[in-house]
Amino acid sequence: MFRFVFTGFAVLCLISLAAFSRDTQHPSLPGPPSWLDAHRVNAERLIKEAHADQFAWNRLAELTDTYGARLSGSENLARAIDWAVDAMKTDGFDNVHTERVMVPRWVRGSESLEMTHPPHHSIPMLGLGGSVGTPPDGLDADLIVVKNFDELNQRAADVKGKIVLYNVAYAGYGQTNVYRTTGASRAAQHGAVASLVRSIGPIGLRTPHTGNMTYAEGEPRIPAAAIPVEDAERLQRLVARGIRVRLRLRMGAHFEPDVESFNVVGEIRGSEVPDEVVLVGGHFDSWDVGAGASDDGVGCIVTWETARLMKKLGIRPRRTVRVVLFTNEENGTRGGTAYRDRYLKEAERHVLAIESDSGVFAPGRLGFTGPEGAVAMMREIGTLLAPLGFSEIGAGGGGADIGPIAAAGKVPMLAYQGDSNRYFTIHHTPADTVDRIAPEEVSKAAAALAVVTYVVADARERLPR
Amino acid sequence: MFRFVFTGFAVLCLISLAAFSRDTQHPSLPGPPSWLDAHRVNAERLIKEAHADQFAWNRLAELTDTYGARLSGSENLARAIDWAVDAMKTDGFDNVHTERVMVPRWVRGSESLEMTHPPHHSIPMLGLGGSVGTPPDGLDADLIVVKNFDELNQRAADVKGKIVLYNVAYAGYGQTNVYRTTGASRAAQHGAVASLVRSIGPIGLRTPHTGNMTYAEGEPRIPAAAIPVEDAERLQRLVARGIRVRLRLRMGAHFEPDVESFNVVGEIRGSEVPDEVVLVGGHFDSWDVGAGASDDGVGCIVTWETARLMKKLGIRPRRTVRVVLFTNEENGTRGGTAYRDRYLKEAERHVLAIESDSGVFAPGRLGFTGPEGAVAMMREIGTLLAPLGFSEIGAGGGGADIGPIAAAGKVPMLAYQGDSNRYFTIHHTPADTVDRIAPEEVSKAAAALAVVTYVVADARERLPR
Numbered sequence: 001m002f003r004f005v006f007t008g009f010a011v012l013c014l015i016s017l018a019a020f021s022r023d024t025q026h027p028s029l030p031g032p033p034s035w036l037d038a039h040r041v042n043a044e045r046l047i048k049e050a051h052a053d054q055f056a057w058n059r060l061a062e063l064t065d066t067y068g069a070r071l072s073g074s075e076n077l078a079r080a081i082d083w084a085v086d087a088m089k090t091d092g093f094d095n096v097h098t099e100r101v102m103v104p105r106w107v108r109g110s111e112s113l114e115m116t117h118p119p120h121h122s123i124p125m126l127g128l129g130g131s132v133g134t135p136p137d138g139l140d141a142d143l144i145v146v147k148n149f150d151e152l153n154q155r156a157a158d159v160k161g162k163i164v165l166y167n168v169a170y171a172g173y174g175q176t177n178v179y180r181t182t183g184a185s186r187a188a189q190h191g192a193v194a195s196l197v198r199s200i201g202p203i204g205l206r207t208p209h210t211g212n213m214t215y216a217e218g219e220p221r222i223p224a225a226a227i228p229v230e231d232a233e234r235l236q237r238l239v240a241r242g243i244r245v246r247l248r249l250r251m252g253a254h255f256e257p258d259v260e261s262f263n264v265v266g267e268i269r270g271s272e273v274p275d276e277v278v279l280v281g282g283h284f285d286s287w288d289v290g291a292g293a294s295d296d297g298v299g300c301i302v303t304w305e306t307a308r309l310m311k312k313l314g315i316r317p318r319r320t321v322r323v324v325l326f327t328n329e330e331n332g333t334r335g336g337t338a339y340r341d342r343y344l345k346e347a348e349r350h351v352l353a354i355e356s357d358s359g360v361f362a363p364g365r366l367g368f369t370g371p372e373g374a375v376a377m378m379r380e381i382g383t384l385l386a387p388l389g390f391s392e393i394g395a396g397g398g399g400a401d402i403g404p405i406a407a408a409g410k411v412p413m414l415a416y417q418g419d420s421n422r423y424f425t426i427h428h429t430p431a432d433t434v435d436r437i438a439p440e441e442v443s444k445a446a447a448a449l450a451v452v453t454y455v456v457a458d459a460r461e462r463l464p465r
Numbered sequence: 466m467f468r469f470v471f472t473g474f475a476v477l478c479l480i481s482l483a484a485f486s487r488d489t490q491h492p493s494l495p496g497p498p499s500w501l502d503a504h505r506v507n508a509e510r511l512i513k514e515a516h517a518d519q520f521a522w523n524r525l526a527e528l529t530d531t532y533g534a535r536l537s538g539s540e541n542l543a544r545a546i547d548w549a550v551d552a553m554k555t556d557g558f559d560n561v562h563t564e565r566v567m568v569p570r571w572v573r574g575s576e577s578l579e580m581t582h583p584p585h586h587s588i589p590m591l592g593l594g595g596s597v598g599t600p601p602d603g604l605d606a607d608l609i610v611v612k613n614f615d616e617l618n619q620r621a622a623d624v625k626g627k628i629v630l631y632n633v634a635y636a637g638y639g640q641t642n643v644y645r646t647t648g649a650s651r652a653a654q655h656g657a658v659a660s661l662v663r664s665i666g667p668i669g670l671r672t673p674h675t676g677n678m679t680y681a682e683g684e685p686r687i688p689a690a691a692i693p694v695e696d697a698e699r700l701q702r703l704v705a706r707g708i709r710v711r712l713r714l715r716m717g718a719h720f721e722p723d724v725e726s727f728n729v730v731g732e733i734r735g736s737e738v739p740d741e742v743v744l745v746g747g748h749f750d751s752w753d754v755g756a757g758a759s760d761d762g763v764g765c766i767v768t769w770e771t772a773r774l775m776k777k778l779g780i781r782p783r784r785t786v787r788v789v790l791f792t793n794e795e796n797g798t799r800g801g802t803a804y805r806d807r808y809l810k811e812a813e814r815h816v817l818a819i820e821s822d823s824g825v826f827a828p829g830r831l832g833f834t835g836p837e838g839a840v841a842m843m844r845e846i847g848t849l850l851a852p853l854g855f856s857e858i859g860a861g862g863g864g865a866d867i868g869p870i871a872a873a874g875k876v877p878m879l880a881y882q883g884d885s886n887r888y889f890t891i892h893h894t895p896a897d898t899v900d901r902i903a904p905e906e907v908s909k910a911a912a913a914l915a916v917v918t919y920v921v922a923d924a925r926e927r928l929p930r
Contacts, residue, residue, distance in 0.1 A: 061702060062706070065699050065702050065703055066583055066584065066703070066708075067584055068584070068586040069586070075584065075585070076584050076585070076586075079584055118531055119531065119532055119533070119540065119541050119544055120540070120541070121533040121534070121541075124895060203900065203901070204670045204896075205669045205670040205672045205890070205891065205894065205895075205896035206672075206755070206894070206895040206896040206898065207670045207671075207896075229900070230896070230898045230900045233900055234530050234756075234898070234899075234900075237526060237530050238530055238531070241527070243531075290671070291699075425670070426670065429670065429671070430589060430670070430671040431669075431670035431671040431672075431695070433671065433695045433699070434699075435668065435694070435695045435698055435699075436668070
């Protein structure tokens with residue numbers, strides 16, 4: 001999943017947005033002596049080491065090839081967690097351990113969608129995470145297609161007993177995914193028996209996108225699934241021709257009891273102020289389709305790389321760098337909330353929280369959210385990234401997993417954001433595999449995050465909060 | 466399917482290839498009076514009418530939305546054939562009728578492929594047309610991955626009892642699909658129990674491509690399927706790491722008895738020489754995935770448009786224009802051979818045979834195969850296509866359905882060829898839908914084919930053969 005957590009941070013965001021004006025270009029000419037000078041050599045070494053080989057891409061390939069999809073509660077996630085612990089120990093990290101989190105276990109079961117009238121076709125689909133199933137024999141109903149919630153409300157009298165399809169053109173993830181997350185209950189309110197959503201993303205190759213949904217209190221819980229853009233358009237055309245379309249939906253989706261899972265933690269303990277922490281991480285779980293490569297295997301790997309590169313180069317910063325691979329971001333965010341609960345008393349000792357959960361597809365950028373003084377410091381650190389082609393660190397730090405601890409401790413947040421069109425083309429689909437991520441994209445993200453992490457962890461002055 | 470039929474035509478091809486030199490640009494300046502002048506006005510009218518509305522795209526959408534995949538022997542193909550007959554009658558064509566053809570009925574059945582070691586994953590797959598199935602419980606075997614037939618032969622001793630995967634990089638359809646069509650028997654020769662092929666096409670979105678395969682006489686018949694590029698690469702990486710990979714393949718594929726199908730025929734009878742025929746068509750059947758839009762619904766529609774546009778404009782050429790929607794191109798070519806058998810005595814009265822079976826994705830081109838005099842005449846006709854942006858009619862006429870009659874009658878052949886990269890990205894996949902074909906691409910192909918068809922049918926001089 002990909003979302004910005006603004007809770008409690010609106011003010012910080014506004015400040016940081018205002019602070020990033022257009023004139024933040026940094027000439028590379030040598031200026032007067034700066035606090036930054038002490039970190040230049042190591043920054044260069046980190047960038048060089050990140051590009052010295054394909055270690056990070058290879059680790060991502062090993063993870064995703066071997067364990068594949070890693071839905072919360074699955075055997076594959078549990079095995080991948082064991083693998084990560086071993087790998088962090090191999091890297092020589094300090095304090096490698098797991099932190100127990102109880103997570104939901106949603107099971108897709110078998111599922112299918114067929115058009116039964118006019119002539120039979122099967123329609124590719126993916127049930128939405130959190131959905132209930134249908135009766136074992138499925139449910140049969142006529143289709144009604146709407147373009148948005150307004151049309152749903154206007155045609156409310158026609159909805160009863162029908163399957164509602166939201167054929168909503170993709171206008172960016174943040175704007176369109178409300179149809180996925182809330183569409184079922186809004187349709188159920190008017191008596192719909194199931195809810196379909198046009199997949200949230202650019203057109204693919206008949207590619208459905210799954211993702212989480214939730215039910216509103218007090219409304220009937222009806223099954224919810226996503227279909228490809230092509231099928232949504234086809235169904236729309238059929239009904240526009242006055243053809244009655246009848247569908248049969250079968251979904252075995254259900255919840256099983258919560259199961260044990262773990263956040264994976266490894267550190268480089270700070271040499272002078274070990275109680276102050278730069279938190280870096282991604283989420284280790286994924287949806288049950290694809291291999292969770294861009295969402296969010298690569299986010300785990302590139303944040304993990306920050307510490308591995310320092311360790312490899314013998315760099316131990318003043319403050320602690322803590323890598324956390326969060327569990328259960330996709331359908332519960334229980335890893336992120338468990339981290340906050342566990343470290344609540346130390347929340348204010350988090351100097352910076354970094355998350356990567358938007359892939360690393362080029363062109364990537366760094367986004368930061370923090371108070372004005374921190375923005376200024378970040379702007380200076382950004383000049384060290386010139387060899388990577390980052391002209392500046394922009395606005396937009398945040399992440400679902402770091403959001404809770406950041407809110408608790410008023411912790412500034414940084415995010416690595418890959419190209420969103422490429423990301424959302426494969427997001428939550430079977431096509432989220434390592435093959436379409438270039439090794440240089442991984443190296444670049446790792447290098448950028450390593451430099452920022454290192455400088456913030458090693459700077460004499462704490463990043464303002 | 467997409468293939469050139471060179472049988473018996475090698476000499477013609479060589480002649481036509483030689484005839485198309487680089488200096489075949491046609492200045493649009495008015496030249497001396499030409500036989501072509503009599504056809505200019507109607508050519509312009511045809512081009513204009515083809516672009517006047519989205520009739521052709523809408524007809525393609527209606528076909529593919531309503532009947533979807535149209536595998537030989539399927540109910541959907543039978544219904545679509547009825548629809549086409551009605552539509553041709555509505556268009557006012559002459560002599561609308563069907564011609565009976567017995568076609569094979571291959572049934573995919575349910576199918577799945579799973580990696581059972583290391584940790585479980587399901588692998589997207591499509592059984593290949595013509596394949597046998599597995600035992601009902603599937604078959605379990607270790608995997609061996611080879612890069613080509615040479616490696617298969619070198620490692621022949623390791624093949625026995627294994628599932629062979631051909632992980633062959635796509636180097637163009639004609640070059641690579643031999644692994645799909647013949648890989649199973651070549652693996653079976655060394656004792657393989659099943660054969661997998663990396664899908665023939667550019668990387669998609671975890672998209673398997675089906676297509677036909679055949680068994681060599683005398684070798685055991687083993688199940689054959691295609692997997693996506695991503696999965697082939699993943700399996701290759703796993704074995705490269707020294708990991709033993711075990712797979713479970715289940716396929717319900719089988720043949721049922723041949724069933725009745727039909728070529729659909731409609732004509733504009735010639736005003737002066739009705740016994741001379743310009744044959745235009747595509748194939749109406751498709752694979753059982755996708756909606757058969759580019760392969761070859763659009764080929765049927767744009768060739769059908771040649772006659773519809775003439776009819777609409779009140780143009781009746783000297784010779785007969787015969788539109789044929791061939792059945793069973795994909796897995797038997799029985800429509801094309803039945804046509805040849807039926808019209809064998811009239812084969813030499815076929816003036817030109819036109820097929821569209823490579824989609825209409827821009828940039829498209831026209832390819833022609835015929836004797837030198839015909840090439841020269843085509844070159845002149847090509848000047849009428851300047852408003853469509855075709856600089857010339859190049860080499861490469863042919864088609865699986867027109868091949869048999871053309872071979873029998875030494876009939877020159879013309880083909881419309883869409884962009885091959887876009888075409889083979891969705892070829893034989895669920896993503897072969899109307900959504901990615903632009904209305905202007907359809908109009909342009911229809912206009913180009915209509916002009917050529919009309920001029921060849923109406924010219925005083927017969928196209929040399």
